[in-house]
Amino acid sequence: MKKRQQVTLKELAKQLELSISTVSRALNNHPDISQETKEKVKALAEKQHYVPNIIASGFRSHRSHILGVIVPNVSHYFTTTMLKGILDEAESLGYRVIISESKNDEKKQEEMLRTMMHFGVDGILMALARKTKSVESILNILPTIPLVMFDKVSDKIPCTQVVINEEEAAFTAVEHLINTGKRRIAIIKETEQSFNSKKRYEGYLRAHQEYNIPVDQKIVLSTEDISMSKGRMMANVLLSLKERPDAIFAITDSAAIGVIKALNRFNVEIPKEIAVVGFSNSVSSTIISPALSTVDQPGNKIGRTAVKYLVEEVEQPKEDLITKTIEVKTNLIVRDSSYKA
Amino acid sequence: MKKRQQVTLKELAKQLELSISTVSRALNNHPDISQETKEKVKALAEKQHYVPNIIASGFRSHRSHILGVIVPNVSHYFTTTMLKGILDEAESLGYRVIISESKNDEKKQEEMLRTMMHFGVDGILMALARKTKSVESILNILPTIPLVMFDKVSDKIPCTQVVINEEEAAFTAVEHLINTGKRRIAIIKETEQSFNSKKRYEGYLRAHQEYNIPVDQKIVLSTEDISMSKGRMMANVLLSLKERPDAIFAITDSAAIGVIKALNRFNVEIPKEIAVVGFSNSVSSTIISPALSTVDQPGNKIGRTAVKYLVEEVEQPKEDLITKTIEVKTNLIVRDSSYKA
DNA sequence: CTGAAAGCGCTTACAG
DNA sequence: CTGAAAGCGCTTACAG
Numbered sequence: 001m002k003k004r005q006q007v008t009l010k011e012l013a014k015q016l017e018l019s020i021s022t023v024s025r026a027l028n029n030h031p032d033i034s035q036e037t038k039e040k041v042k043a044l045a046e047k048q049h050y051v052p053n054i055i056a057s058g059f060r061s062h063r064s065h066i067l068g069v070i071v072p073n074v075s076h077y078f079t080t081t082m083l084k085g086i087l088d089e090a091e092s093l094g095y096r097v098i099i100s101e102s103k104n105d106e107k108k109q110e111e112m113l114r115t116m117m118h119f120g121v122d123g124i125l126m127a128l129a130r131k132t133k134s135v136e137s138i139l140n141i142l143p144t145i146p147l148v149m150f151d152k153v154s155d156k157i158p159c160t161q162v163v164i165n166e167e168e169a170a171f172t173a174v175e176h177l178i179n180t181g182k183r184r185i186a187i188i189k190e191t192e193q194s195f196n197s198k199k200r201y202e203g204y205l206r207a208h209q210e211y212n213i214p215v216d217q218k219i220v221l222s223t224e225d226i227s228m229s230k231g232r233m234m235a236n237v238l239l240s241l242k243e244r245p246d247a248i249f250a251i252t253d254s255a256a257i258g259v260i261k262a263l264n265r266f267n268v269e270i271p272k273e274i275a276v277v278g279f280s281n282s283v284s285s286t287i288i289s290p291a292l293s294t295v296d297q298p299g300n301k302i303g304r305t306a307v308k309y310l311v312e313e314v315e316q317p318k319e320d321l322i323t324k325t326i327e328v329k330t331n332l333i334v335r336d337s338s339y340k341a
Numbered sequence: 342m343k344k345r346q347q348v349t350l351k352e353l354a355k356q357l358e359l360s361i362s363t364v365s366r367a368l369n370n371h372p373d374i375s376q377e378t379k380e381k382v383k384a385l386a387e388k389q390h391y392v393p394n395i396i397a398s399g400f401r402s403h404r405s406h407i408l409g410v411i412v413p414n415v416s417h418y419f420t421t422t423m424l425k426g427i428l429d430e431a432e433s434l435g436y437r438v439i440i441s442e443s444k445n446d447e448k449k450q451e452e453m454l455r456t457m458m459h460f461g462v463d464g465i466l467m468a469l470a471r472k473t474k475s476v477e478s479i480l481n482i483l484p485t486i487p488l489v490m491f492d493k494v495s496d497k498i499p500c501t502q503v504v505i506n507e508e509e510a511a512f513t514a515v516e517h518l519i520n521t522g523k524r525r526i527a528i529i530k531e532t533e534q535s536f537n538s539k540k541r542y543e544g545y546l547r548a549h550q551e552y553n554i555p556v557d558q559k560i561v562l563s564t565e566d567i568s569m570s571k572g573r574m575m576a577n578v579l580l581s582l583k584e585r586p587d588a589i590f591a592i593t594d595s596a597a598i599g600v601i602k603a604l605n606r607f608n609v610e611i612p613k614e615i616a617v618v619g620f621s622n623s624v625s626s627t628i629i630s631p632a633l634s635t636v637d638q639p640g641n642k643i644g645r646t647a648v649k650y651l652v653e654e655v656e657q658p659k660e661d662l663i664t665k666t667i668e669v670k671t672n673l674i675v676r677d678s679s680y681k682a
Numbered sequence: 683c684t685g686a687a688a689g690c691g692c693t694t695a696c697a698g
Numbered sequence: 699c700t701g702a703a704a705g706c707g708c709t710t711a712c713a714g
Contacts, residue, residue, distance in 0.1 A: 008691060019701045024693060034699060056691035059400050060706050066439070066460075074428070075421040083415050087442055095440045096460055098407070101414075101428055119437055120396040121408075179554040257628060264630075287598060287628045349707060360685045365709060397707035400691050666683060 005048040016044060029051070058120075064278045067310060068116035069295035072104045072152065078299050079127075082151065085303060086304020089204040093311050095122070104130040110137045117312075123314045125306050128152040130225075131192050143322060146313035150306040152332045155196050158323040160313070166196055169271025169295045169330040170203025170251070173277045176332055177247045178211050180339035182275055186245035188255050190226050191281045200251045200279065207278045219245045226251070227228040240268060246274060247338070257288050257322060258336060264289075275338040290336035302328050348391045357385060362668070368393070387397070399461075407437045408651060409457035411467045413445045413493065414540050420468075420639050423492065426644025427466060431452060434652050438655050444586040445471040451478045451616045458486060466654045469493040471566075472533050485664060487654035491647040494536050503647040507508070507537055507593025510636045510671040511592070514618045516620025517673055518588045519552050519636075521680035523616055527560035527586035529575045529596050541592045541620065560586045565590070580607060587615060595617040598629050605630075616679040631677035642669050 009027075012021045018041070026033045026041035027050075044050075058064045066272045067090055073081050083099070096120060104110035109129045116124055123146035135156045141147070142159060149163040177185050187204050190197035191298045201220075220236065222232045231250055235258065238245055240246075250256035256278030260270065268274050270290050278285060281296035305326055334340055350368075354361045357384070365553070366384035370594055381588055385391075397407045410432055412420050422493065424440070426520045429439045439462060441448035450470045458467055464487035467479075476497045483500060484674050491503040518526050523681075531538035537584065542561075549556045564571045591597035597619030601611065609615055611631050618625060622637035646667055675681055 003709055010691075020692080021694080021702080024691095025700090028693085032699060037699080051455075051459045053461065054459055054690055055396065055400050055405060056706095057693075059396050059690090059708095060692045060694090062706075064396060065670060074415075075418065075573050077416065077418070080416040083440075084442065087415070087440065092440070096456075097423075098437045099428065099440050100432070101425065114392075115437075118392045118395055120394065165691095284625055284628045287625045289630055347707090351707075361708080362686080362710080363684055364706095366684090369709085373683060378683080394707055397690095398709070400692095400706090401710090402707045403690075 002251065006053065007045075007048045008053070009016075010043055012041065012050060015048075016041060018031050024118045039139040044247075051295065054214040054239075058328075065094060065120055065121045065123035066098055066119070066121045067307070068112075068119070068124045069097055069099045070102055070109060070112050070116070070124065072102050072127060072129050073100070073102055074099065077276060077284075078280050078297060079151075081297075081299025082303040082306075084306075085275070085300035086307050087303075088300075089304040091308065091312075093096045095311065101131040105119075105136070106132050113137065117141065121145070123147065123310045125150060125310055128154055128195075130194065133209055146317070147309055148306050148310040148313070150302055151196075153325075154234035155195070157319045159302035160309045160322065160326070162302055162328065163195070163324045164297050164302065164310065164330050165327045166199030167206070169279070169297075169332070170249070171207045172203075172330075172332050173279070173295055174204050174207035175211070177275055177277060177338060178207060178213065179341050180275065183213060184243065184245045185213075186221065186238050187223065187248055188223065188226070188231060188248065188250040188259070190225045191222040195286035197251055204249060216243075218243075223255075226255050228254040228258040228261075231255030232262045233258075233292065234315065235262035236257040239263075239268070244274070246275060247271075247276070249277045251279050253280040253282040253285050253292065253294055256292055256294065257284055260288050260290070260292065271336070271338045277338055280332055282291065285335070293338040294296075294333055296331045296333050298328055298330070342402070342545060344620070347394065348389045349388075349394070350384060352515045353382065353385055353389065356389075356631070365670070379456060398401070399444075405461045405463055406435060407439055407462045408648070408655075409453075409458070409459070409460070409465045410440045411450060411453050411460035411465065412439055412440070413470050414444055414467060415440065418625075419621050420492075420641025422638075423468075423644040423647075426619040426641035426646075427648050430645040430648035431652075432461050434648065436652065438616065438649075443470040446519050447473050447475070454478065457508055458482065461560075462486070464488065464651045466491060469495055469536075471535065483592060487651055489647050489651040489654070490538075491643055494666075495669065496536070499662045501650045501663065501665045502665070503643055503650065503667045503669065504536075505538030505638050505671045506668045506681075508544040508547070508622070510638075511541035511590070512548045513671075513673050514620070514634075514636055515543075515548035515553050515590055517675065517682065518614060518616055518618060518679060519548060519554065519592065521616065522614075523588035524554060525560065525584065525586045526554075526588040526590055527562065527579050529562050529564065529567070529591040529600070531592065532565045533564040536632055538592055538640055545590060557584075559584075564596075567596050569595045569599040572596030572658055573603045574599075576600040576603035580604075580609070585615070588612075588617070589615060590618050592620050592627050594621040594623040594633065595676075597633055597635065600632065601629050601631070612677070612679045619677055624675055627674070634673070634677075635675050637672045639669055 013023045026038045100112040149161045153161040221234045278294040283293035354364045361653035367379045441453040489501045494502040562575045619635040
């Protein structure tokens with residue numbers, strides 16, 4: 001079998017004995033064209049399985065109908081839920097999505113940004129690589145192409161940003177622990193001053209303040225490249241303290257799971273002796289025993305929202321850069337690693 | 342700030358007082374062009390930050406340098422490892438990747454196939470939706486565009502297929518159980534005659550045959566839409582038997598984890614009373630307690646291999662359809678849910 | 683070694 | 699209501 005030849009406007013025009021212009025307009029429902037002609041044209045197009053060459057029309061109109069997405073790592077469950085939202089919303093708006101992984105590498109991230117632009121994407125959706133130091137290259141492209149950031153964002157980049165209510169979510173998580181009688185609540189956060197970690201810590205602090213509980217810096221732990229094994233290590237540190245905490249709030253689920261593993265190993269009763277709360281509602285949070293209390297982040301909604309704003313900017317370009325932050329609401333899920341209120 | 346105008350060949354040509362043709366050839370290292378001219382042209386291109394318009398050149402040369410990927414669900418960890426491989430390999434070969442989810446919906450899958458073609462992708466990479474009944478629409482597009490299938494494949498589609506050594510992997514898993522003294526090994530598989538499930542069952546059967554162990558159909562369980570909760574249910578069924586199995590081989594990790602949860606609940610000792618082996622080496626397999634013995638599937642390699650073959654077909658189109666199956670080797674990982682040999 | 687010209691498939695301002 | 703023509707940015711066969 002040979003490749004089937006694509007049916008083009010030219011071909012249709014020839015068969016209909018009309019001009020290419022008329023056929024194009026008929027297919028696009030141009031008001032100038034008579035109903036009769038439109039019907040004739042559409043009938044033949046249908047019959048011949050005509051499909052418009054999107055590359056050609058995009059090329060002509062300077063639109064590719066492709067959005068670029070850059071995320072640090074596609075293997076994180078939460079990232080995949082955002083991707084789902086992005087894919088779905090983009091599809092329903094008539095856009096395709098090109099995905100790239102920055103692998104948390106700043107250099108790579110810059111490179112992807114460049115490549116995406118060369119590939120003529122209409123707009124870019126981006127979650128920042130961990131430890132991104134210089135946002136210069138991003139600021140540079142900002143005037144050139146619509147950019148919306150999501151999840152991992154930065155105050156230093158004036159663009160639309162879609163995030164969760166980090167501070168409030170953390171506040172609620174800590175408040176929950178306080179409400180169940182805990183008074184000495186440790187936090188495991190990131191050394192890197194990431195947007196997420198900073199905000200969650202702020203929520204932790206505010207909860208202590210509002211409930212008049214002093215913060216003991218000995219149980220405020222920071223770690224680089226937060227992960228399950230780091231959670232384990234931090235838990236070991238906390239267990240070795242003279243005054244142990246009665247609860248641990250880890251700003252990621254993986255760290256929280258590491259904590260639970262460490263506590264289980266030393267037969268610490270959860271949540272009686274030490275309660276644990278994580279952040280993300282990853283799949284693993286229901287696999288670990290006891291099941292992890294955690295903050296559910298609506299990844300799908302974040303993805304959808306980000307696409308919505310991006311496409312808006314693509315289709316109605318603004319003259320000026322606008323910093324706008326959209327906060328998507330989270331939801332605390334209480335499981336067995338903390339007391340029900 | 343206004344949008345920066347793209348630098349084009351025309352612009353460069355004007356500044357250099359050369360023709361567009363010459364500039365184009367110089368940039369593409371055409372042998373006809375003098376070294377001197379090449380250098381002059383490249384210097385200016387560099388200085389002006391010229392980036393070729395890939396849409397235009399692709400349009401001209403009927404190549405988009407974009408590959409389409411269709412998978413049932415991006416949220417499965419194993420899928421993301423394949424995606425990583427796909428993204429990396431594609432990037433290194435100079436291709437971008439458009440991703441779509443079929444959501445295990447046959448209709449949607451057909452639709453995506455069509456849209457991808459309209460978008461002018463150079464080739465398609467596809468993992469079949471569960472319960473795909475009719476492959477007719479896929480057979481139809483086969484002569485039109487290079488297609489490589491991976492992971493979820495079908496015998497009925499004559500194309501390059503990249504899979505793991507399903508049968509052998511299952512054989513090894515069951516052999517391992519036999520080697521550790523288990524003789525009454527249950528299997529939890531899919532009702533749907535999926536390629537994966539069928540092959541794994543064949544491996545299960547062959548292991549029994551080679552070790553002269555009779556297969557008892559009472560402990561060969563099938564379930565639709567295999568999942569954690571189905572694993573749980575099947576385990577309950579097995580526990581209620583008069584002659585309980587001494588091992589359970591679940592053909593997916595999620596089912597195996599459901600099994601472990603059920604066994605834990607009834608205080609069945611793992612692996613002493615009943616050993617458990619899964620398939621996939623998902624993240625959760627190390628979170629569950631006891632940690633799950635499972636078959637590690639090299640997703641990254643599957644993805645890379647699939648892209649390699651696809652790009653080959655894109656760049657050197659064949660006249661005829663070729664059915665070629667590439668098997669990527671797996672690796673059994675023994676953890677605490679079964680005995681070390 | 684270099685240039686003028688055609689053309690990829692489409693859209694759209696201009697003309698009638 | 700319809701058509702001829704220009705043009706999006708690039709590549710390449712043809713000519714010199």
